[in-house]
Amino acid sequence: xxxxxxxxxxxxxxxxxxxxxxxxxxxxxxxxxxxxxxxxxxxxxxxxxxxxxxxxxxxxxxxxxxxxxxxxxxxxxxxxxxxxxxxxxxxxxxxxxxxxxxxxxxxxxxxxxxxxxxxxxxxxxxxxxxxxxxxxxxxxxxxxxxxxxxxxxxxxxxxxxxxxxxxxxxxxxxxxxxxxxxxxxxxxxxxxxxxxxxxxxxxxxxxxxxxxxxxxxxxxxxxxxxxxxxxxxxxxxxxxxxxxxxxxxxxxxxxxx
Amino acid sequence: xxxxxxxxxxxxxxxxxxxxxxxxxxxxxxxxxxxxxxxxxxxxxxxxxxxxxxxxxxxxxxxxxxxxxxxxxxxxxxxxxxxxxxxxxxxxxxxxxxxxxxxxxxxxxxxxxxxxxxxxxxxxxxxxxxxxxxxxxxxxxxxxxxxxxxxxxxxxxxxxxxxxxxxxxxxxxxxxxxxxxxxxxxxxxxxxxxxxxxxxxxxxxxxxxxxxxxxxxxxxxxxxxxxxxxxxxxxxxxxxxxxxxxxxxxxxxxxxxxxxxxxxxxxxxxxxxxxxxxxxxxxxxxxxxxxxxxxxxxxxxxxxxxxxxxxxxxxxx
Numbered sequence: 001x002x003x004x005x006x007x008x009x010x011x012x013x014x015x016x017x018x019x020x021x022x023x024x025x026x027x028x029x030x031x032x033x034x035x036x037x038x039x040x041x042x043x044x045x046x047x048x049x050x051x052x053x054x055x056x057x058x059x060x061x062x063x064x065x066x067x068x069x070x071x072x073x074x075x076x077x078x079x080x081x082x083x084x085x086x087x088x089x090x091x092x093x094x095x096x097x098x099x100x101x102x103x104x105x106x107x108x109x110x111x112x113x114x115x116x117x118x119x120x121x122x123x124x125x126x127x128x129x130x131x132x133x134x135x136x137x138x139x140x141x142x143x144x145x146x147x148x149x150x151x152x153x154x155x156x157x158x159x160x161x162x163x164x165x166x167x168x169x170x171x172x173x174x175x176x177x178x179x180x181x182x183x184x185x186x187x188x189x190x191x192x193x194x195x196x197x198x199x200x201x202x203x204x205x206x207x208x209x210x211x212x213x214x215x216x217x218x219x220x221x222x223x224x225x226x227x228x229x230x231x232x233x234x235x236x237x238x239x240x241x242x243x244x245x246x247x248x249x250x251x252x253x254x255x256x257x
Numbered sequence: 258x259x260x261x262x263x264x265x266x267x268x269x270x271x272x273x274x275x276x277x278x279x280x281x282x283x284x285x286x287x288x289x290x291x292x293x294x295x296x297x298x299x300x301x302x303x304x305x306x307x308x309x310x311x312x313x314x315x316x317x318x319x320x321x322x323x324x325x326x327x328x329x330x331x332x333x334x335x336x337x338x339x340x341x342x343x344x345x346x347x348x349x350x351x352x353x354x355x356x357x358x359x360x361x362x363x364x365x366x367x368x369x370x371x372x373x374x375x376x377x378x379x380x381x382x383x384x385x386x387x388x389x390x391x392x393x394x395x396x397x398x399x400x401x402x403x404x405x406x407x408x409x410x411x412x413x414x415x416x417x418x419x420x421x422x423x424x425x426x427x428x429x430x431x432x433x434x435x436x437x438x439x440x441x442x443x444x445x446x447x448x449x450x451x452x453x454x455x456x457x458x459x460x461x462x463x464x465x466x467x468x469x470x471x472x473x474x475x476x477x478x479x480x481x482x483x484x485x486x487x488x489x490x491x492x493x494x495x496x497x498x499x500x501x502x503x504x505x506x507x508x509x510x511x512x513x514x515x516x517x518x519x520x521x522x523x524x525x526x527x528x529x530x531x532x533x534x535x536x537x538x539x540x541x542x543x544x545x546x547x548x549x550x551x552x553x554x555x556x557x558x559x560x561x562x563x564x565x566x567x568x569x570x571x572x573x574x
Contacts (some may be wrong), residue, residue: 090270094277097550097557099512102530106285106546109534186403190516193405196534213409213520217417224413227406234401 030221037221039211045222048203052226055204056233059115060185063122067184068177070123071130076161078131079138088135092128100125101190108196118197122184133176137169171248175241182237189230205230264562271558278550279332283325285546286539332547338540342532347544350529357427358514358525364441365448365510366503373453377460378487381468381495392457399454404513408447408520415443425522444521448513452506459502463495470494504560508553 030037036045078088095103107121141147142165150164191197192206193213200207205226212223312318316327331338337347372395380392416424422443428436467473468491476490477483518527526545533541 086273090273090277093270093274093554093557094281094550097274097278097508097553098281098546099508099515099549099553101512101515102546102549103285105515105531105534106542110285182401186401189403190405193403194516194519194531209406209409216409216413220413223406223409227403227409230403230406231398231401235397238397238401 039222051203052205056185059188060181063119066123067126068130070127075131075134095128175245178241182234282547286543337544342538354526364445369449369453373456377457380461381464396454396457399450405516411443467491467495
């Protein structure tokens with residue numbers, strides 16, 4: 001993952017060619033000149049792969065950032081203000097009832113297809129995941145003695161939630177966020193593959209797989225390599241998440257399903 | 258009495274959730290870009306008058322709140338509307354495609370269980386051996402591999418390189434049983450992979466837990482054959498969380514169907530929904546999204562209820 005993250009950061013420096021430029025023979029197999037071969041239009045697959053790494057990381061990280069941000073605020077509010085609880089849980093249940101891909105597809109089409117839309121759609125789809133997690137944890141924290149003590153001292157709700165409750169549930173949220181980045185990258189690539197996410201010619205991994213799918217027989221490298229890119233990235237995030245769980249909270253060794 | 262109160266409370270909650278579900282599906286389709294009436298009359302050569310007539314016909318000229326309640330009342334009476342693109346009743350369209358999608362779903366779950374249950378049991382019986390490592394690799398890969406990419410790899414290996422199975426196309430069960438099954442193997446594997454991985458992981462940890470319980474030790478001490486201890490005593494208890502997990506994951510499986518049907522060109526509900534998205538056919542999309550969400554909500558309810566029967570402690574919380 002470090003290599004892929006490095007690709008994503010220094011994209012412009014290591015891309016040997018312009019990822020959008022048509023400058024080679026089409027469907028050329030991997031060679032010294034083009035280590036990942038060329039695609040159907042004669043673009044360098046390695047350059048597109050590196051540019052795709054950046055897009056996947058940007059989409060994965062920003063959408064999870066926004067999902068966790070909205071989720072934290074919503075979850076904390078619902079746990080503190082008892083009147084909101086019933087509405088909150090029903091709305092979260094309702095969003096959760098829609099298959100993620102279908103909901104993201106409908107959202108992505110409702111707004112104009114493109115990178116920002118994909119980020120908005122993925123953020124909204126994953127918000128209930130964080131909201132429920134925060135809500136559950138906050139409910140039990142709010143019963144704890146140190147919170148009751150803070151309340152007894154006249155601590156304001158906002159201060160109570162953000163300085164006393166939030167730091168105590170940071171660990172599970174960070175772990176969940178790390179694990180979710182991987183699935184968000186898969187969701188982005190699925191949307192792009194279906195043609196409702198990032199639009200060609202932008203080299204997202206999902207777009208590359210979709211392009212290569214038509215040439216699977218003649219030139220499998222066009223789609224197989226970006227697919228492996230996704231796979232390696234997601235495995236890395238899941239390993240990182242599991243490691244963080246052990247480091248941040250050694251007590252909670254078993255994962256809540 | 259406690260059970261009854263629990264059931265009533267859970268049913269009420271489900272009803273409210275369903276109401277919110279209808280609100281969300283309605284709003285989603287309202288914000289879809291493009292005017293559905295244009296899709297009906299065609300973009301070129303449509304006079305303003307024609308467009309207005311169609312808008313009226315579709316009820317699009319009324320306030321949104323009125324549209325929502327009209328839509329809701331027609332839903333209750335079983336009228337899901339007519340597809341804008343094909344002018345066929347939405348329910349008819351879904352009915353035609355349902356058998357394929359249900360078959361795919363069933364085979365996907367079957368594949369998931371066939372791989373996950375033996376692997377989960379073996380990993381738990383032989384922790385930290387090569388079997389366990391293999392199980393871990395399989396379960397991590399299953400979750401990390403995008404379903405459409407797995408489908409594509411399977412097509413590349415089994416259809417293009419080896420030529421054993423078809424890469425696309427569909428025969429109904431009545432046309433050709435072997436043709437149907439041959440065409441469904443690869444899609445079912447791609448669909449079931451993620452859930453299989455999750456079940457494997459869950460079963461491994463719950464088996465490990467159960468194997469240390471006293472009743473398992475007692476059964477062993479009584480001289481029950483090891484195979485019977487594992488299957489009859491341990492597995493039965495370890496399967497409870499697996500059932501819950503499967504119930505919760507049905508929604509994800511249905512989401513996966515869209516992409517699998519596109520990859521393997523199968524004419525099921527997933528493809529129907531995909532086309533509805535692309536062609537702005539909002540009655541089809543609305544109904545599809547709604548039916549799926551209803552199904553998922555009911556399955557969640559059933560899972561909860563079945564769980565409360567299996568584990569009475571849940572009812573009291």
